[in-house]
Amino acid sequence: xxxxLNAAWAVAWxxxxxxxxxxxxxxxxxLDRAIGDGDHGENMDRGFKAVVAKLDAGETEVSGVLKLxxxxxxxxxxxASGPLYGTAxxxxxxxxxxxxxSNGVVAVIAGxxxxxxxxxxxxxxxxxxxxxxxxxxxxxxEAAAAGIGPAGALRAAANAAQAGAEATIPMQATxxxxxxxxxxxxxxxxxxxxxxxxxxxxxxDTAEAV
Amino acid sequence: MTAAxxxxxxxxxxxxxxxxxxxxxxxxxxxxxAKDVILRAAGGTDDGRIGTSFDKVNDAVSALRxxxxxxxxxxxxxxxxxxxxxxxxxxxxxxxTHVRLIDGPLVEGAVAAAVTAQVGGDLEAxxxxxxxxxxxx
Numbered sequence: 001x002x003x004x005l006n007a008a009w010a011v012a013w014x015x016x017x018x019x020x021x022x023x024x025x026x027x028x029x030x031l032d033r034a035i036g037d038g039d040h041g042e043n044m045d046r047g048f049k050a051v052v053a054k055l056d057a058g059e060t061e062v063s064g065v066l067k068l069x070x071x072x073x074x075x076x077x078x079x080a081s082g083p084l085y086g087t088a089x090x091x092x093x094x095x096x097x098x099x100x101x102s103n104g105v106v107a108v109i110a111g112x113x114x115x116x117x118x119x120x121x122x123x124x125x126x127x128x129x130x131x132x133x134x135x136x137x138x139x140x141x142e143a144a145a146a147g148i149g150p151a152g153a154l155r156a157a158a159n160a161a162q163a164g165a166e167a168t169i170p171m172q173a174t175x176x177x178x179x180x181x182x183x184x185x186x187x188x189x190x191x192x193x194x195x196x197x198x199x200x201x202x203x204x205d206t207a208e209a210v
Numbered sequence: 211m212t213a214a215x216x217x218x219x220x221x222x223x224x225x226x227x228x229x230x231x232x233x234x235x236x237x238x239x240x241x242x243x244a245k246d247v248i249l250r251a252a253g254g255t256d257d258g259r260i261g262t263s264f265d266k267v268n269d270a271v272s273a274l275r276x277x278x279x280x281x282x283x284x285x286x287x288x289x290x291x292x293x294x295x296x297x298x299x300x301x302x303x304x305x306x307t308h309v310r311l312i313d314g315p316l317v318e319g320a321v322a323a324a325v326t327a328q329v330g331g332d333l334e335a336x337x338x339x340x341x342x343x344x345x346x347x
Contacts, residue, residue, distance in 0.1 A: 039261065074296055078228075078254075078261020080289030083296040086264070119292050176288060 004099035005150050009210050010065035011055055017202040018048035024198055031191040035127075035178040039079045040191040047077040047085070062100060066093035066108070080176060081192060084116050084129065091115030102144035102153040109137045109157055109200075120175065127173040127185060129192035135160040136200055151207035158200040165193035221327040221336045222248035222279035224270045225320055226294055227286040228261055230254030236284075236320050244324035248279060262293040271297060271309055280333040281309045282323055284340055286316045308333070312340035 021028070021044045028041030051072045059065050066089050074086030088111075095111030096104065113133040122128045139160035143153040166189065173185035223240070227233035233253025241249055250273075252266040267283070274281045285291050294311050301309060310333055312319060323340030331339065 037260075039259075043261070074264040074293075075256070078256075078259055078263060080292055082261075082264065083289070083292035086296060087299075119295065 003149055004101050004104070005062065005207055005210060006099045007059050007062050007065055008057075009206060010062045011057055011059065012206040012209070013203045014048070014055060014065065014069055015052055016206050017199045018052045020198050020202050021045055021048050021195065024194075028191050028195055031189055031194055034188040035173060035181055035185045036191060037079070037177060040081060040195065043077045043079045043081050044085075044195050047073045047082065050076040061096075062098070062104075062108075063093045063096040066090075066096060069093075080120075081195070084119055084192070087115035087119040088112035088133075089115075091118075100150050102140070102148060102150045105150045105153040105157070106137070106140045106144050109133070109140050113137050122175045125171060126175040127168045127171040127178060127190045127193075128175050129190070129196045131168050131171070131190065132161040132164040132193035132196035132200075135164040136196070151204065151210065154200065154204040154207045158197065158204040161193075161197040161200045165189055165197045168193045220247075220279060221282055221323075221331065221333050222250065222274045222277075223320065223324055223327065223336075224250045224252055224267065224274070224281055224283045225316070226262055226267055226283060226290045227251075227253040227316065228290060229286075230258060232286065232316075236317060239317065240320040240324040243321060244328035247324050247327045248274065248277075249320075249324060250274065262290045264293055264296055267294055268297045268300075275305065275308060280336075282327070282333060282336045282340060283309070283311045284314060284316055284320050284323065285311070310337045312337050314341040314343075315345065318342045318345055 025041040025045045032038045032040035051069050070086050070089035091111035092108045095107040122130045124134050136157040139156040140153045143156040168190035173179045178185045225233045225236045230253035233251035237249040237251045250270040252270045255261040256263050271281050283294050319340040319342045322342050323336045326336045326339035
């Protein structure tokens with residue numbers, strides 16, 4: 001395990017995320033059918049496949065990889081997740097300076113969360129991906145402050161995102177199209193929070209393999 | 211042809227919908243009362259699915275701006291707004307003053323905005339008309 005994560009890790013992360021999102025395509029579709037329009041699994045699968053097709057293994061900067069992800073998701077994902085994840089990766093790219101140590105991991109996750117909040121105007125407790133990214137950021141900050149390396153910070157973030165996604169189950173949606181369901185949105189896990197946990201887990205898995 | 215024809219420097223509209231057919235239908239409807247106003251439909255994804263397309267919106271806005279129009283944009287649902295806002299994020303400050311996302315009802319707002327553009331209203335007036343607030347008071 002190294003002290004910093006470079007562009008090769010970022011490429012491996014995004015490739016791994018694509019595989020995991022493809023494997024979980026039906027699960028995300030089912031979650032989104034329950035409380036949304038059912039396109040989340042399809043959109044994420046399509047978006048990340050397009051990203052991987054454009055990934056340049058010769059890219060030398062983490063920020064360059066993240067920027068490519070942002071632009072590709074924005075132009076290939078038709079649902080809300082296109083602009084949301086697109087803006088998240090764009091702000092993450094802006095926050096990434098050189099290779100990432102644990103503070104760099106914190107900056108990237110903070111950038112992503114800031115982008116999602118700016119675009120979606122959601123806050124915690126509204127049954128959205130913000131409910132996964134917010135605890136992820138807190139966990140990464142805690143890990144970094146405790147002197148844990150970047151892979152450990154990502155693992156802490158991924159675990160917190162997973163717990164955050166599960167915590168959306170009893171919530172009533174008050175943002176996005178799920179909010180039209182009112183109380184009937186209770187009892188289902190939010191698909192965007194779920195894909196967030198998958199993407200951050202892919203980041204941790206690939207960081208631990210560096 | 212009416213006396214107050216909009217021209218370059220006037221306001222054109224972009225109609226953004228998750229459905230290609232809905233966007234085209236709103237353009238058809240609004241055009242009926244605003245024959246000289248340029249209306250562009252940006253509906254559906256690039257491959258014809260339900261959704262919105264960053265590139266379709268961006269291309270429509272860029273083309274209208276290149277022709278010298280101010281651009282008013284109307285949308286159908288929240289995530290269409292997010293797509294439009296993503297496009298607006300890439301404009302510089304000067305360009306941003308010529309492009310406006312209107313928070314109004316798609317059909318009524320598009321008709322009201324188009325008619326206002328037809329009679330020579332500027333971007334501010336078109337945006338105010340497109341919000342169609344009188345419907346909700």
